Amino acid sequence: MSADRYFGLALDASPSSKYALKWAIDNVFKEGDHLILVVVHREVMEGGQVHLWGKSGSPLVPYASLIDPSIQKAYQLKWDEEVLQYLEEAVTVKKLTVVAKVYWGDAKEKICAAVVEIPLDGLIMGSRGFGTFKRTLLGSVSNYVVNNVPCPVTVVKLPGPL
Template sequence: MAEAGRKAIVAGFDLSDGSRRAVRWAAREASARRRPLLLVHVLAWPFEEHASIRMPGEDGLREPLQQALRRELDALVTSCREIDAELEVRSYLPYGDPVEVLGEQAAEADLLVLGGPRIEEQLGVLGSTSAELLTRRSGAPVVVVRGDRDEPGSGPVVVGVDGSPTSRLAIGFAYDFASRHRWELVAVHAWSDLPLDPFARVQQWELPWSEVRDDAAETLSESLAGWGEKYPDVEVRRAVTPERPAQALFREAQEAGLLVVGSHGRGRIRRALLGSVSHAVVNRAPCPVAVLRAG
């Protein structure tokens, strides 16, 4: 059972199949971390609870809607307790803006878990609520549960490493997750953002490729320094590649249980705020994705 006063894992629920899988994933992670679990559905329709504007017939619709949503949440609470009978689970059904409510909850949470679009939806992209929450610069790490499975499987944990401060946060998160689940950790450092395929052009360019690769391997080694002593039980495989970062991460994540990245975008638009690599993986990865924010 979760210890009193510990930060909760917060799972957003929006009635979609993806959010149901996210809730079950969150329940298993809360059990593994010995944390309480909070299920949140934000009622944004028709208006906030204290809004001065009222729609005709609103009062007659409000109570049946609340009751139906409470039944949904109660059923989810029961299914979470089937995963772990001692898991501390509660639900929350507030009125308001989903981004603001979940953002406030994430500020005090251990982890925020959200559902992602199905991979086979070729035109599907991350929902607006998830995208807005991921672009915020502070708050708990966010896990977007992608794919069709809510069980963790057998790993490995794949982490993107680029030497940045958020990358260091991602490494710590990945080591902790791999240790608790007893999975292999794959640390990936991809050093090419070149517009052309370096494998096809390498012989035509007068660049010291061996030195570049050595520098990349050194960056990876420096980034991982000290973590092996803290987590001696974690088996680590290092992958250094001249591919583009997103391509390398997708390749390594095909059989992964979790993909972990840092977000450190600097632009004004959402994609730039999230960072191009993290933007790509939360929309296209074949497995759950954890995004560590700079804070």
């Protein structure tokens, strides 16, 4: 019997993030693992949970609550059908324990904080695939995280044309 494994997955609405979720479900997770979705909002919505949890991030939100529209609204979660389908597969087929931790602020800082606070055995995140010029101007969240967290990080790129 193996020990419990806790993996974080940085999730936003980007195609690379959704692909990383599907890739991780298919290639990384084993039955009984814990999947902690790390969601970081740069924008603050009026009336949301940011007023309670803005500095420390939300408490861990269980999967059953994540699919509740009122909870999604309170935490500014905008799951599309594809993400909901992947999460359902993670819970029912892979038998993962799925929870989310929501932060507000700078993505690279908050993702690094999540790794330490939760703590995580590993982190999976998508790559937007910026070229050198855009990466220089905008910075790379994945590069920053890889170099500043104490656990292994897997950066998943969208597949290119074959």
